[in-house]
Amino acid sequence: MAQVTSIAEEQTSTPLSSSKSITLRISRYNPKHDDSSIFMEFTVPYQKWTTVLEAILDVKKHFDHSVAVRYSCRQATCGSCGMMINGKPRLACFTKISELNSNVITVEPMSNFPIIRDLAVKFERMFDSHHKIKPYLIRDDTELESDAKEFLQSPKEVEQYIQFANCIKCGLCNSACPTMATDSSFVGPQALAQAYRYVADSRDKGKDSRLKMIDEPHGIWRCHFAGSCSQVCPKGVDPAMGIQLLRGYLLGFRS
């Protein structure tokens, strides 16, 4: 208890004198010894600019130090803080409490990802899928050799893939995807969008091998263009567009 008091004296991101407050419901679950998750409720003060992540960190400081949450950059760049916020996958550092228009905010671990503890989930499957599509330029030569020239691209060529290079691997798209909800082997929108990112890059020569990789029963054909991935993406990647353009190559609409 003494420790809690001393933590409360530290400076907080949100002044405790703030007149507005919300009830923050945090899902608590440790798969090692809990049978099911429970919700713990905290009353947290907030300002117009307070993010959900700041509110969770205030709970950790003032009420319960043991809440498990993953974060790093606090500016929608590292992709660590994805979680279900009022039922939808969002980045906690990029979601302001004021924009949720609710007095009760419920935070849960991202769906379709195994839980490590509380709000922290395992990313292994998504990273494996990402790795599988060979997320790097494939070609025989390299620009690293001393006499080689850099691979030039026109602005138009860059436009073809730059949007997809914005992906921060946060996993929100995989969490919103209806196929991911039922298919444990689906490669997922994150990896498929990245496959398009490299296929569309004029410097890359690995199109055929990538298309072969995703042209399988749990690959691209499991996408039914529900578009939820694009609706939750915090970086404007629009995985649904990338996937359909990618499928265009397999269907012969693009070359």
Next chain:
Amino acid sequence: MTKDEHKEGIGGMANPRRYGIERVAYLLMRLSGLGLLAYFVAHIYETSNILRGQVGWDELLEMTSTTEGHIILSIVIGMCVFHTVNGIRVMLGHGGVGVGKPARPDYPYEPASQNYRHKIGIYSAIVLAAFAMMYGLAVLFGE
């Protein structure tokens, strides 16, 4: 929820409330697909009654002439129209038609693939299916 993988499962897949009209269309597409498959199997089974001659055929027609039979046939008409119209939209989308062009994204990052053309396609499929159902009901009950 599948515990280890924490997958949303069928409940999450079929929940149409979180991601706009596109997810409603996704659900209706699945339901109408399953419905039409069931109808197709039942239809083959029922029409095979013709092998029993005139009597069997008449019995079948009688069955479809009940109030329930008319309602089921109207629902089949609706499913058929929705599945066809939305199917064309989805097939075009799958080929990369009408999903927008890649471009440098700007905040607030409106996804180009979720554009008004596809939304119009979805609403058209729903409206046409409703009209076809109403027409079907009028014809069947007006007999």
